[in-house]
Amino acid sequence: MTSRPIVDPSTDAAGLAEVYRWLHAHPELSNQEVQTADVLAQSLTALGYQVHTGVGGTGVVGLLSRGEGPTVLLRADMDGLPVAESTGLDYASTARGIDPDGKDVPVMHACGHDMHVICLLGAAAQLAADPSWTGTLMLVGQPAEELGTGALAMLADDLYERFGRPDVVLGQHVGPLPAGYLGLHPGPAFASSDALKVTLFGAGGHGSRPEACVDPIVMAAAVVLRLQTIVSREVAGGDSAVVTVGTLHAGTKMNIIPDRAELEVNVRSYDNTVREKVLASVERIIRAEALASGAPREPEIVYTDQLPLLFNDPDASARTATALAGVVGPRLIDQGALTGSEDVGHLATAAGVPCVYWVLGGADPALFAEATDAAGLMRVLATIPSNHSSGYAPVIEPTISVGSAALAAAAKQWLGN
Template sequence: MTAVSSVLAGLERTRPWQEELYRDVHRHPELSHQETRTAGLVAGRLRGAGFEVHEQVGGTGVVGVLRNGDGATVLLRADMDALPVREATGLPYASQVTGPDADGDGDEVPVMHACAHDAHVACLAGAAQLLAEGTQHWSGTLVALFQPAEETGDGARGMVDAGLADLVPTPQVALAQHVVAGRAGQVGTHAGAVLSAADSMRITVHGRGAHGSMPQAAVDPVVLAAMIVVRLQTVVSREVAPTETAVLTVGSIQAGTKSNVIPDRATLQLNVCTFDDATRRRVPDAVERIVRAECQASGCPREPAFELFDRFPLTDNDAGTTERVAAAFEDFFGERAGPAGRQSASEDFSDIPTALGVPYTYWFVGGIDAEVYDAAEAAGRVAQDVPVNHSAAFAPVVQPTLDTGTQALVVAALAWLAA
């Protein structure tokens, strides 16, 4: 038997508690920087498997180190946080949780694992257990890192700033994965830029309030916000070259409290995704120019205010590392492994290997039931019929998603540890 098959022979033993861990974490999601319960669960698992465990790294981060003789050091990472989304999956283990919003304003919001971080936790916990049980089949050091606050883009940097480099031996490679709305059981790799950089912006425009029956006395920020949203649609379509890629989404508009009261301000929140530095600079500049011009056209009494937040780095997979992982996946998964296109979603994982000065790769695992996905694909309705990450209806099928994610982590790690 190969090292991979020998280590993965224990999957029959880990599968029951992995599935239960997944359902437990899904039922009890925690927002960014609030992952105390989840962190306690994974710390207990790592400690029980014989890892040296460091807790509260950068807040709620957990790092396990398993030293097993000479050889490479491999870092495997999973994220733990959930989203302020009200679950609509109808699952028996669906979340009913609410909690204080992670932005610190104290509002009570629904909480859901709408981005598969619960699956990431279960997969890495299982892979760590399998590698700990199979130490006779590999040599080196394994670092299992459970990261908080990926959704706010500052969890990885928080762990780095808290002294991660002093807690773990410097890895030769860092590896991570994400469950996405693809066919369950499949894995996909991509060399080079695979996930976009992202910048969120909060814009406050100031009008002049009045009675709803007296619009002539007002500068209506609701109308102004609507004009801004419409005009922003031209940034990508008319200011970004067709050969470049950018996404601009206005995800939130907040203004007013009553139907017959014109408010004195409106707040817009938008997100920009880009793949190169020049476009990343140009799009926010265009946004600011348009907002200022619309405010001037409306006769606003004050200048608009701009705030950048939730900033994510570009995820740019190292070519050699990706090639090595892709070859290992092809050997193990066969036809279920293949190329993946780059995605306009964003991640902060790369902040960790960048700070440590090591190469990395980041791959995708499908999580949609094969029959559901194939039917949607055959009908040309994947975009309409398959819930995607961050949707209230997104819920990966438990199997083969967990098995595939666990296998992928083990296979990738052993591409260095078993060499």
């Protein structure tokens, strides 16, 4: 078994970096985060937290209580992605795993969840050593964010009934802002995301006799084109939504008309009313095109993944921003709403408390040296690997030190003193 380094009260910046490199080199797929959870649990135990494992699968909860006061939840997700790493780093992942379909796949921390875990541990160490606060810290290591199911699984395992209900949910996501920067956008911050798997049914036959068939490929093509009119013709100009057809599979041979076509559709939006309207339009168009094509049966529409709109409470964001500005000063920016999606909002919604979730810069600051304005910044961002890329990896410093300090400062802003 590979030796796993942990964080303890004596761990310095170099030690945190060592643990981070180990985490980066040993990623695990969603719901399989056994080693990662073990490092987190052992570290929190060494730091004096009361630790509970196996919550919602592989989830970890660490509690540190100091008398009466608010309960603050700090969350970090733990899972990697089925991506083959191409960073060339000496601590690059060569790990492999078995995905939900039973396939052997490469595994990489292509979305920075290893950085989230190490920053949570860095903050945990700082807060454990700080006697000035009162209340309760609830540190959550969450599985399966990439599937959008981890937060709900922990809630279904009675997270709050067993460990108490927080007064606020805080967290961060590393991204391609320059390391040393933080980005906080109040209001709708991360888009909702809905994934649909659609099966259109036709009547197959020989390609030379289309008149004797119902062609699901033509049906699917009509659906794809019509779906693209939703945003341009059904969503108001001041609103925002994205409708993407990510996959379309049909047929086996050029002279065979198949009996079905399968599509996968993704819908993103920043407003729940818009979300409901767009999803209703997607379903209407799919069913109508099937009917217009003379399909022998109703299409199947299955929602495979659904992530909520992540809403940063404006008042809570302003309060948290005061603490974050104390860490990075003018390098705290409002980066605007992001089209990526997150399931951390479930933790706040279930508790009926505000959520504040910010972006942690992780890109090499040297890359931005010649970017003197917003246009220059965008040009640089277009050239560097982003989250979910095989080439993505945040720089170790100052990302860890800023991320750890940001979580600790935000927590203290909400704890008693």
